Amino acid sequence: MNHSISKQLFERAQASIPGGVNSPVRAFKSVGGTPVFxxxxxxxxxxxxxxxxxxxxxxxxxxxxLGHAYEKVVTAIQEYATYSTSxxxxxxxxxxMAELIKSMVPNVDLIRMVSSGTEACMSAVxxxxxxxxxxxxxxxxxxxxxxxxxxxxxxxxxxxxLNIQTVPGVTSGVxxxxxxxxxxxxxAVEKLVSENKNQIAAIxxxxxxxxxxxxxxxxxxxxxxxxxCDAEDIVFxxxxxxxxxxxxxxxxxxxxxxxxxxxxxxxxxxxxxxxGAFGGKKKFMEVVAPLGNVYQAGTxxxxxxxxxxxxxxxxxxxxxxxxxxxxxxxxxxxxNGLNEVLKNWGEPYTINQLGSMISVHFSNRPVVDFATAxxxxxxxxxxxxxxxxxxxxxxxxxxxESWFLNNALSIEDIDRxxxxxxxxx
Ligand SMILES: *Cc1c(COP(=O)(O)O)cnc(C)c1O
Numbered sequence: 114m115n116h117s118i119s120k121q122l123f124e125r126a127q128a129s130i131p132g133g134v135n136s137p138v139r140a141f142k143s144v145g146g147t148p149v150f151x152x153x154x155x156x157x158x159x160x161x162x163x164x165x166x167x168x169x170x171x172x173x174x175x176x177x178x179l180g181h182a183y184e185k186v187v188t189a190i191q192e193y194a195t196y197s198t199s200x201x202x203x204x205x206x207x208x209x210m211a212e213l214i215k216s217m218v219p220n221v222d223l224i225r226m227v228s229s230g231t232e233a234c235m236s237a238v239x240x241x242x243x244x245x246x247x248x249x250x251x252x253x254x255x256x257x258x259x260x261x262x263x264x265x266x267x268x269x270x271x272x273x274x275l276n277i278q279t280v281p282g283v284t285s286g287v288x289x290x291x292x293x294x295x296x297x298x299x300x301a302v303e304k305l306v307s308e309n310k311n312q313i314a315a316i317x318x319x320x321x322x323x324x325x326x327x328x329x330x331x332x333x334x335x336x337x338x339x340x341x342c343d344a345e346d347i348v349f350x351x352x353x354x355x356x357x358x359x360x361x362x363x364x365x366x367x368x369x370x371x372x373x374x375x376x377x378x379x380x381x382x383x384x385x386x387x388x389g390a391f392g393g394k395k396k397f398m399e400v401v402a403p404l405g406n407v408y409q410a411g412t413x414x415x416x417x418x419x420x421x422x423x424x425x426x427x428x429x430x431x432x433x434x435x436x437x438x439x440x441x442x443x444x445x446x447x448x449n450g451l452n453e454v455l456k457n458w459g460e461p462y463t464i465n466q467l468g469s470m471i472s473v474h475f476s477n478r479p480v481v482d483f484a485t486a487x488x489x490x491x492x493x494x495x496x497x498x499x500x501x502x503x504x505x506x507x508x509x510x511x512x513x514e515s516w517f518l519n520n521a522l523s524i525e526d527i528d529r530x531x532x533x534x535x536x537x538x
Pocket of ligand 1: 228229230231232234257258259260319323324352353354355379380389
């Protein structure tokens with residue numbers, strides 16, 4: 114495969130953009146080599162600047178669940194763009210978006226739109242602190258909640274990929290208020306809570322972790338956290354930026370049958386445009402300004418183009434619940450195919466999967482938290498990633514990221530992927 118134009122573009126990019134990219138994991142730093150520069154995409158396929166075609170397993174890190182350039186979404190954006198791209202004043206479309214989300218997620222009474230998952234999570238924590246009058250939060254090692262200061266402690270995603278232990282620029286005062294412990298370890302949470310009695314505002318978690326590879330909550334774990342939050346008046350925040358509208362129409366709350374107090378969204382909710390949201394029960398959300406004094410705002414929040422892209426995507430998902438079944442069937446088909454290939458290969462591996470999230474770890478033990486994800490063979494992943502890329506399969510360029518399936522993928526695409534995996538080990 115020829116990547117000469119991508120190589121030229123990467124050289125040029127580095128002269129004017131830090132590291133040549135606008136978000137770190139895109140730079141391929143942990144897998145080595147040159148990132149491919151994308152020119153366009155359609156359905157399940159990406160096309161790079163050199164004209165190479167790839168089967169896409171990132172889906173823009175989640176949002177493109179229906180496939181790229183989905184006709185209804187593109188048409189809606191085109192129509193709304195002719196009415197102007199922003200007003201800075203309320204629109205009926207924002208009400209329709211909020212009502213649609215409420216119809217898909219029953220325990221959301223009030224929801225506020227923002228422009229990214231980072232903003233959603235940082236605002237949800239502010240609400241929890243404002244509501245409880247407490248300062249500390251608990252987050253889990255390897256979970257990523259965006260790049261706000263308080264979350265960059267033992268974070269997953271790019272922070273883990275680049276192996277950054279402490280982030281310069283985050284003050285010790287801020288990190289002091291972020292308590293961390295291992296994912297899937299209920300005792301560790303109980304210990305933190307008892308050591309910090311009446312000081313913890315919120316527990317924030319990815320109900321299915323996707324930023325250290327895909328890691329499932331063990332049976333009883335989230336239920337246990339729910340109990341602790343109830344007993345200690347701690348606000349339980351589900352960060353559903355990845356899982357929301359992906360695992361099911363109602364997200365992880367619906368799939369795993371657990372209610373959070375506050376929930377954050379991003380990725381799928383914008384259908385490929387910059388959208389995030391935080392919401393929940395009225396008693397929490399009514400502290401938000403202008404109802405209450407917990408201030409939160411955004412010049413482009415509820416932007417009409419972003420809203421219509423998200424609205425059209427969510428409406429499609431709501432009206433066609435079979436999409437979730439199709440996605441899951443395709444993902445299980447991929448998992449079974451990869452299992453066959455990896456079994457014959459003979460080296461240790463683990464595949465984690467739920468719904469349309471899946472990850473392969475070259476590890477000799479179950480991957481249940483950040484520590485076990487970290488023991489996997491990263492060198493092997495690098496080789497596998499590049500071998501797959503050369504065969505036209507675009508995987509996340511990091512072992513610490515979940516793969517995301519989109520519903521434009523065909524069984525033939527997945528067969529080709531399994532075949533490529535066989536030749537890539
Ligand atoms: C991507 C992600 C975020 C951050 O969202 P951005 O839109 O990148 O700011 C937060 N939480 C989780 C679980 C994510 O996967």
